[in-house]
Amino acid sequence: xxxxxxxxxxxxxxxxxxxxxxxxxxxxxxxxxxxxxxxxxxxxxxxxxxxxxxxxxxxxxxxxxxxxxxxxxxxxxxxxxxxxxxxxxxxxxxxxxxxxxxxxxxxxxxxxxxxxxxxxxxxxxxxxxxxxxxxxxxxxxxxxxxxxxxxxxxxxxxxxxxxxxxxxxxxxxxxxxxxxxxxxxxxxxxxxxxxxxxxxxxxxxxxxxxxxxxxxxxxxxxxxxxxxxxxxxxxxxxxxxxxxxxxxxxxx
Numbered sequence: 486x487x488x489x490x491x492x493x494x495x496x497x498x499x500x501x502x503x504x505x506x507x508x509x510x511x512x513x514x515x516x517x518x519x520x521x522x523x524x525x526x527x528x529x530x531x532x533x534x535x536x537x538x539x540x541x542x543x544x545x546x547x548x549x550x551x552x553x554x555x556x557x558x559x560x561x562x563x564x565x566x567x568x569x570x571x572x573x574x575x576x577x578x579x580x581x582x583x584x585x586x587x588x589x590x591x592x593x594x595x596x597x598x599x600x601x602x603x604x605x606x607x608x609x610x611x612x613x614x615x616x617x618x619x620x621x622x623x624x625x626x627x628x629x630x631x632x633x634x635x636x637x638x639x640x641x642x643x644x645x646x647x648x649x650x651x652x653x654x655x656x657x658x659x660x661x662x663x664x665x666x667x668x669x670x671x672x673x674x675x676x677x678x679x680x681x682x683x684x685x686x687x688x689x690x691x692x693x694x695x696x697x698x699x700x701x702x703x704x705x706x707x708x709x710x711x712x713x714x715x716x717x718x719x720x721x722x723x724x725x726x727x728x729x730x731x732x733x734x735x736x737x
Contacts, residue, residue: 489519492665493528493608493641499665500634500641503656505648506669511716512645514681516612519643523608530607530640531555537616545618545626546585549633550578552609553589556640562602566593582622586629594636604639614646624651631660675709678719682709685723692727 492498506512516534523529531552536542557564570588571577577588611630617623627644634642646652648668656664683705690697698704712718 486515486518486522488667489515489643490522493523493606493643496638498641499663501631501656501660501664502641502643502667503652503664504643504645504667504669505652505656507647509715509717510669511677511720512669513612514716514720516610516643516645519608520610523610528605528607530559530609532610533612535611535613535615535617543617545582545622546579548611548617548626549582549585549589549629552611552633556607556609559607560604562597562600563593566596582625582629586632590633590636594633598637607640609633609640609642611642611644614644614652615649620649620651623649624655627652627655628659631655631663635660635663678712678716679705679709681716682719682723685719685727689723689726 489502489504492502504512504515513534516532520529520532531554533548533551534542535548541547553567557567567589570592574580574588577585580588609630614623614627617626630642630644634640644656657666683700686700686705686708690700708722709719712722
């Protein structure tokens with residue numbers, strides 16, 4: 486998280502940050518965390534969480550319009566330009582990706598640049614891109630995201646996914662000069678999982694009024710260890726406990 490924050494704040498950094506790792510390595514947890522953090526700092530311009538089992542969230546044609554919509558809410562000059570453009574192309578949300586890219590981003594961003602527009606650094610976050618579309622369309626979305634990030638100095642894009650070949654081709658080959666690639670499988674997440682476990686246990690102790698002994702280091706470390714380095718195990722356990730209604734069930 487510190488590295489992502491430093492990347493977003495650095496003027497000379499790359500415009501796109503691709504975090505990749507196998508299932509269970511904490512990609513979505515990271516995305517949710519940075520979204521909450523950057524929303525509080527008023528720099529989150531938009532987010533899209535892909536999910537393969539939800540039609541609206543696996544549709545590649547939904548990604549760019551969703552991001553454009555939330556960016557328009559935050560940036561008035563962009564909104565004014567976008568409204569004029571959409572009046573002439575009201576069906577843009579169902580148009581091919583290359584047309585969406587040009588209409589929603591290239592044309593208005595070019596106009597903003599010609600006007601000398603500048604803004605505080607903002608961020609788009611796209612989670613689980615590997616769950617969007619098919620290999621061809623998700624690669625097209627990845628390419629569009631890189632091109633959007635290259636259009637201005639005030640907008641960066643954070644993306645997570647599994648390291649699929651079609652995405653690696655885009656992020657590490659076609660656009661490697663403007664992308665920071667971060668492999669979660671090469672990171673020892675032990676301390677991060679312990680920190681996350683303690684954070685979730687503290688919330689449970691306060692919410693469920695269970696014995697605070699669960700915050701002792703011995704219990705925290707034991708529970709974190711059971712996850713074998715996988716964030717998803719710890720998150721699933723904590724989510725399950727959090728919905729239990731009876732205190733004795735939580736204690737068990």
